[in-house]
Amino acid sequence: MKRVSAKQVAQEQQKQPTMQVDKVKSLFNDKIWDPTFQEDLKQEIHDSQPYNWGTIRDLVDDELLRKVRKEIETEIHFTSKETDIYKVNQSGDLANLSGLDWNDLSRLPSLCRLREILYSEVYRDVISHVTGAGKLSGSKMDMSINTYTKGCHLLTHDDVIGSRRVSFILYLPDPDKRWKDHYGGGLRLFPSIVANVPQSDHSAKLVPQFNQIAFFQVQPGFSFHDVEEVRVNKHRLSIQGWYHIPQKEEKGFIAGEEEAWVKTNTSTLAQLESKVLQDYEFPKGERDILPYHQIRHVDELLAAQSCKEGDSQSLPDLRLLSAKEMDFLSDFISPHHLTQEGINKLQSHFVEKSQLQIEDFLNDDRAEFLKQLIKKDEMEKDCPYESVNVKAPWKTAMPPHKWRYLYIDGKSHENFQNEQDILNKLNNEEMPNYTLLSQTLEDKKYQTETQLIALANFFQSSAFKKYLALLTLLSPLSEQVLIRRFRPGKDFTLATQIHKNDLLKQVEGFVDAVLEGTLCLTPSDGWESGEVGGYELYMDNQDEDENANKDIEDAAVYKSDDAGDSVLINKPPSWNSFNLVLRDESVLQFIKYISWSAKSSRWDVTVQWDVKTVDEDDHDENDNNE
Known part of the structure; x- marks a missing residue:
């Protein structure tokens, strides 16, 4: 204008x-x-x-x-x-x-x-x-x-x-x-x-x-x-x-x-971008550093993979996963994503595009059981729309000028109504523990939450991290797992950049980007046109000079999300689709506001990992240091 x-x-x-x-x-x-x-x-x-x-x-x-x-x-x-x-x-x-x-x-x-x-x-x-x-x-x-x-x-x-x-x-x-x-x-x-x-x-x-x-x-x-x-x-x-x-x-x-x-x-947008308000943001953006043994096991797998690069049949090599690990993975992942041919195809696409969309990710039995539970919750349970009514294990993401949705993060319940509530939480920070949380939800009325927490534990497992490494050739260093529900007429996330983890920058092979995985579990249809929102959108934010005065020029802040080449990925909600993206700070991401017209909430489990690359020499050097 x-x-x-x-x-x-x-x-x-x-x-x-x-x-x-x-x-x-x-x-x-x-x-x-x-x-x-x-x-x-x-x-x-x-x-x-x-x-x-x-x-x-x-x-x-x-x-x-x-x-x-x-x-x-x-x-x-x-x-x-x-x-x-x-x-x-x-x-x-x-x-x-x-x-x-x-x-x-x-x-x-x-x-x-x-x-x-x-x-x-x-x-x-x-x-x-x-x-x-x-x-x-x-x-x-x-x-x-x-x-x-x-x-x-x-x-x-x-x-x-x-x-x-x-x-x-x-x-x-x-x-x-x-x-x-x-x-x-x-x-x-x-x-x-x-x-x-x-x-x-x-x-x-x-x-x-x-x-x-x-x-x-x-x-x-x-x-x-x-x-x-x-x-x-x-x-x-x-x-x-x-x-x-x-x-x-x-x-x-x-x-x-x-x-x-x-x-x-300063405009609130600028304050959000500068992180000065991060103490008041929930869920927190920090990713927890993984235990050494998990990092080590994935490093060994990737280093062994690197040794076989001359072998045309070795990329990727499922024999690097034990029979016990394969059984564990097959309890969750569809069989066709656990074959040599299936993993070859997925890895080839990710290495070329730095992103991957895996349809029918969960196996049929687990997916169908979970779908029936979520549909039953949608039809029979009242979903709280006011934050004061949100009960454990769910919480409300805040502040609402950045995002708003229901989430489970594996930590104890909180319901912030004033500054003292937040200060009390900051003084008693805790690590996520989905296993402990699930033990408190044995009542049948929490069947859906129990199954979603089982997925969170699955993503946190060593076996899944090895599988992830085969797909991406990257070794996770940290992680954050969230279970989310976006309610119609209420919830969204605004466009944000990645949250950097400065503690890991000195790690050999550290990748200055975040690997993001979102397993979408939305049980309804009617999302494809984008009219009811809910889509996960990644967009290029490299034209910083052009956006330098964006606050002054337009209260809308960001460009239209149909702005041609600036849109990198636009993924509408779907059932049982796993989206993997390696995102650097030049890329913004958001979940579009969910319209009242949507037939259901948007449900997902989302994970972020800091990652590094690993080769044979890295593994040999680690062996020599022991």
């Missing part, structure tokens, strides 16, 4: 007729000029929770707003746009109205008039007074037009970008019909545990109506909100806008104020 400077906007405005104050006031509801109304609203905003915000019904002249809505419907073309953080219909070049010249605006006289009164000094002063935000710029205009249709949503964020001081949303759904709560599309506000760490669940929600405005002072680290998914085939039209810090030659301008604000108030 093309941006224009405040100077260009001011020059453009000089070409346009300017309304007198009395005319501006006449196009608003008379009540907003009433000092008593203003003081009452100011007090309501001061007392509001989870942070200071307000709303005004019937804000502007009804006839004007109906004309605005008609102009938008007839003159503006909307394009569907989707990223990891939102799905919405945007108005393209018309999204930022201040970027239009007068000829374009002549097709939108009512919209132009609305823009002028919303940024008029007399109205800005009212917003400044009731919010306590200070003076607001009238020249730095920042508005967009969005329509949320079925499936559209905007995930949790705090609006801290550039010089924004106040956010507002003016709603324009059908003026002759009430927008109902069950339609979705509500504005939800989240309390914060500490600065920059919102709670998993919202504590306030506004169901939007025609000619209603919601607004709040942008409060770095606290003004977290989202737009819940629209669930019905209706259009929730709105005008989103921001008031900025006054610019040079405007009333209230203070030299250096904007620069100091931008420098001090």
